[in-house]
Amino acid sequence: MRGVLILLCCFVLPVSASAQIVSEFGQFCGGGGPVSAGNFATESSGGLPCVGSATSGAFVNLAGTYTIPTLSVGVEDDDNLLPYDWSLAQNYPNPFNPCTEIHFSLREGCAVRLDIFNILGQQVRTLVDRELAAGPHSIEWNGLDESGRATATGIYLYRLSAGDFVQSKKMMLLK
Numbered sequence: 001m002r003g004v005l006i007l008l009c010c011f012v013l014p015v016s017a018s019a020q021i022v023s024e025f026g027q028f029c030g031g032g033g034p035v036s037a038g039n040f041a042t043e044s045s046g047g048l049p050c051v052g053s054a055t056s057g058a059f060v061n062l063a064g065t066y067t068i069p070t071l072s073v074g075v076e077d078d079d080n081l082l083p084y085d086w087s088l089a090q091n092y093p094n095p096f097n098p099c100t101e102i103h104f105s106l107r108e109g110c111a112v113r114l115d116i117f118n119i120l121g122q123q124v125r126t127l128v129d130r131e132l133a134a135g136p137h138s139i140e141w142n143g144l145d146e147s148g149r150a151t152a153t154g155i156y157l158y159r160l161s162a163g164d165f166v167q168s169k170k171m172m173l174l175k
Contacts, residue, residue, distance in 0.1 A: 084135050086165040091141075091158065095172035098143045098150075102127070102158055105136045110163040114139060117157040124151060132162075143173055 089103040102114065114128040124145045141158075143151050153175045159168040 086162065086167075088158075088160045088167040088169060090169055091171045095174040096143070097174050099140055100143075100171060101138055101140050103136065103138045104160050104162075106132060106134050106162055108163070109133045112137075113161040115159050115161075116141060117159065118151075119155045119157070121157075124156065127158075 084105045084107050086107050087105045091100045091102045093100060109132060112128050112132045115123055116125040118124050127139050127141055145151050151173060153173055155170055155172050157168050157170055
């Protein structure tokens with residue numbers, strides 16, 4: 001599980017001590033606690049405050065504070081819900097100076113190679129040459145060649161080879 005979002009809400013509203021909450025079915029309650037049916041409406045009668053909502057399960061305590069119980073809403077991101085696919089995304093930013101990020105995802109763990117080539121097809125740099133796990137990956141290229149020298153302005157190609165998957169894309173370095 002990569003992430004879980006939990007939202008907790010609790011509302012507290014003042015209720016006049018002289019107000020009495022009456023349920024949709026005319027039921028009264030006093031001293032706090034849930035009421036079993038209907039929506040509520042207020043009726044002034046000098047009684048103790050209470051609530052009449054079976055759907056919300058809300059309470060009014062003796063101090064006259066109306067409280068809606070905690071509401072939990074969750075969004076789970078489970079790695080098993082959607083399998084990753086083989087993909088190579090366009091680098092960002094493009095054009096770039098001096099760095100760019102290359103994102104890709106792997107359906108399964110395997111040997112991966114990510115190479116950078118100039119427009120003449122000459123290999124400039126190998127960014128990845130190792131086993132990687134399945135899932136999304138991101139690699140940054142700083143515009144340097146294998147020797148650590150800055151590369152020239154121009155169009156470059158990057159090629160991802162992972163198992164039987166091979167894909168290339170273009171990018172532009174501007175200085």
